Amino acid sequence: MSPSKAVLKERIIKQILTACAFSSLLFLFLIFAFILVEGLPLFYKVGVKNIVFGMKWAPTKGLFGIFPMIVSSFLVTFGALFIGAPLGLGCAIYLAEYAGRQQKLFLKPALELLAGIPSVVYGFLGVIYIVPFIRQFIGGSGFSLLATSIVLGIMILPTIISISYDALTSVPRSYREGALAMGSTQWQSTSRVVIPAAKSGILASCILGMGRAVGETMAVIMVAGNALKIPTDMLDPLRTLTSNIALELSYASGDHRMGLFSTGVVLLSIIMVLNYLANFVIRRTVIK
């Protein structure tokens, strides 16, 4: 192959790869544009306040309040974090600080598998086991904030574990050696030196886990009960922003459909804020 041909080939490949890189940006832009075009007109028509802070969702009767769903989305997210964060962090600490090579060899692929299980399977297991269990032994119908939090808590485990694990292992070895040289036990070195050093990464893992929990749809529809009220009890059913869209889209038309896209606009804003926060936290660590 003559040099000019090689150069040409190189240039073409570079251009193809550039196009690939920018296509994802294009998709993101298209999704944004599409959701905004479909969702924004209703904000003008009904008013931002009546949508975001409205208490009643009855789109066929002209009421588009999604405030209860915003609250519910946050409730399940924090519920999931309450269950997922300690468990995930514990697992990450064990993997990074205590586990030997044998155990790592066994645990890491298992966790990756956990991340790969489709959400509908989690939802199905929730309906078959968790919901009846809660109904029988704790009370209520079982379709509840509690059931949703448990299912989502398990689903965000892989996110929390893998990112916290990376944060913990990126703490320089010299930190641990220093602590041990001072006569600290392994737990003292972990809890007083390594975890504080990896703090931002651990925080970022929780924020990304929240992003995953807010965005989860299928499993939530199956176990949340989807009632429109703000839950006042761990055993009350609830409806999140994502499940509102998925539940009603097939039947919606006209303003109802636009209302669902407005739900999408709000959801998109929440996810954007969460991602920004996570990036901010991660960037701060890197600069340090």
Next chain:
Amino acid sequence: MSICRALLLTVMVLGAIGCGGDSTSKAIYNKHIVNIAGSTSVMPFTEKLAEHFMVEQPTFRVNVQSGGSTAGIQACMNKTVDIGMSSRELKPDEKTLQEITICLDGIAIVVHPDNPVTSLKLSQVRDIFSGKIKNWKELGWLDRRIDAVTREEGSGTRGAFEELVMHKDFIDDGIMVQDSNGSVKEVVATDPYAVGYLSLGMVDTRVSAVNIDDVKPTADAIKKKQYKIVRPFLYLTMGTPTGDATTFINYVLSKDGQLILKKEGLIPVNESK
């Protein structure tokens, strides 16, 4: 390699679907194609009808899709389908479509088979769903919250239920929502304290339908107009039905078609008129 093959297959399938409606492909395969979409309540019965129809008329192919009454009505208006299915009455702005009532369907109020409450007044059902009655004790059973389940906003079954049972009252926000007849049945079949409503044709032994105002929800009671929670199943066409769609509609309205619907627990129109 296998990815290439999969892509090729996808393109071929998409191509085949894409030209399904045009006349040249019909000539090639010598098939008459009828596309139907709409209500999830009507779909299973339309599928059954389509199966029998295609056995009798091998040159026909009937494609049935769900998506909901509203989606069916819209698809029909956009002419993306030949026939739309609806399980609710048309709204005034949808009245441009031609309606054909293929049968009537009762909406049954269902509870868990172990539930001793076997009879309710219509007003009690209304109070349960509007949140006025919250406890089974008020209906003469044990002291336990009622787990009522409704359908999602926009569903044909919910629309009919609101019109026939709720009248002016709203369904309470605290009531659980499921997005299909099947999911409602699943909840009621597994939760002993649940109550929900679904198409009478979907009722089987896993749930039990309660009597309303002392009338058992049966085809007979609906025919005699004793059971009141009844709605029509509609086929919709843009203008007067033509060509292949007519052949299918005529089959559905024929004695054979109506008999199939009757066997499924629905109330045929030819008899009920």
